[in-house]
Amino acid sequence: MGSLEYAQARLSARYGQRPDELAWRRIEHLRELPALLDAARASALGIWLAGIDAMSTPHQIEGILRERWRALVADVAAWMPDEWQPAVRWCAVATDLPVVQHLARGAAVLPWMPDDAVYRDLCASEAAGFGAAPVEGPFASLGAAWLEPARVGSLWRAEWRRRVPAGAGDGVTLLDELGRLLHRHFAAFHDPTVRDGWLLRRALEARLALLFRRAMLDPAAAFVFLALTALDLERLRAELVRRAAFPGMEVLA
Numbered sequence: 001m002g003s004l005e006y007a008q009a010r011l012s013a014r015y016g017q018r019p020d021e022l023a024w025r026r027i028e029h030l031r032e033l034p035a036l037l038d039a040a041r042a043s044a045l046g047i048w049l050a051g052i053d054a055m056s057t058p059h060q061i062e063g064i065l066r067e068r069w070r071a072l073v074a075d076v077a078a079w080m081p082d083e084w085q086p087a088v089r090w091c092a093v094a095t096d097l098p099v100v101q102h103l104a105r106g107a108a109v110l111p112w113m114p115d116d117a118v119y120r121d122l123c124a125s126e127a128a129g130f131g132a133a134p135v136e137g138p139f140a141s142l143g144a145a146w147l148e149p150a151r152v153g154s155l156w157r158a159e160w161r162r163r164v165p166a167g168a169g170d171g172v173t174l175l176d177e178l179g180r181l182l183h184r185h186f187a188a189f190h191d192p193t194v195r196d197g198w199l200l201r202r203a204l205e206a207r208l209a210l211l212f213r214r215a216m217l218d219p220a221a222a223f224v225f226l227a228l229t230a231l232d233l234e235r236l237r238a239e240l241v242r243r244a245a246f247p248g249m250e251v252l253a
Contacts, residue, residue, distance in 0.1 A: 004217050007079040011225045015212060018232060019044040033243040040236075048236060058241045059112040065237055066116065069095050072229060076222050084219050087163040091226050093138060093156065101152045104133075104145040153186075174211065174220035181207055182227065205231050 023043040030036045034054040041049055051064045070092045077088040099119055103109070109123045121137060133143035141159040145152040168175060185204045188194060208228050215221035 002079045002081055002085070004081060004219065007076070007081075007222060008217050010079045011076070011221050015225060015228070017044055017047070018228065024235070027239055031243070032247060033240070036239060036243055045236060048233065052240065056240075056244060058244045059115070061240045061244055062237060063112070063116055065233055065240075066095050066118075069230070069233055070118075073226065076226060080219070080222055083165045084222070087160055087165075088222055088226075090156075090160050090163050091223070093142075094230070096139070097142075097152050097156060100139055100142055100145060101149050104142075104149040104152065168219065174215050174218050175223065178208075178211060178220055178224055178227070181211070201231055201234070 023040075023045055026043065027036050027039050027045070030039060033056075037049060037052065037054065040046060048065065048068050052061055056064075073089060073092040077085045080088055096118065099113060100122075103122060103126050109126050113119045114123045118138060122134060122139060125132065125134070133146035134140050135143065142152060142155050144155055164175075181204070185200060188200050189197065194200065205228060208224055208231075212221060212224045212228065215224055
């Protein structure tokens with residue numbers, strides 16, 4: 001059984017191991033995937049790279065990073081008190097929402113999807129022509145998306161809120177502040193005047209870092225840490241997949 005004290009110690013240690021800007025700078029201008037992997041493995045980014053090599057395809061890279069995310073969420077959940085574990089575990093599904101929405105819209109099962117064990121049953125149902133919302137399994141609470149695919153994000157949030165212990169996050173709390181911060185971030189991407197999404201992400205990272213430092217022995221620390229790690233993985237994914245898909249492409253400064 002975990003505790004807030006144990007979770008805080010583990011979260012703080014993992015937070016301290018996050019890559020700094022120097023680690024990112026060392027890989028950003030490398031054109032070829034093998035060179036990037038060598039440089040990344042020698043940095044704090046190396047913990048994410050097991051199983052990825054110079055011959056990995058973009059889909060294989062994304063599949064491995066999804067597994068790393070799911071494993072991390074499971075670890076964080078195990079560190080937390082029992083009553084918080086369901087809400088933390090639900091964060092693993094955040095990476096699956098684009099696939100759920102894709103299938104809920106009636107789009108075809110893509111060749112790489114059944115390779116992911118989490119998607120296999122859902123893909124089998126869709127490929128068989130049933131087109132029915134899942135009634136069991138990890139995506140059952142997202143079933144209404146098969147009627148309204150645009151609701152997949154709000155359905156995920158509703159299920160997360162259901163899993164949060166009663167009374168937590170009501171009023172002015174760090175958890176509530178995190179929710180508002182993420183809401184503003186996602187809303188900003190709908191602004192047609194925005195030209196650089198990475199600037200938005202880095203601004204979010206800075207705000208999350210401040211929030212993490214305020215969340216000492218607060219359950220919100222787990223969710224803030226996961227949000228920060230999701231940004232790291234998104235950035236790493238972009239660097240890896242770009243080079244796997246377009247070898248030798250010039251990297252703009």
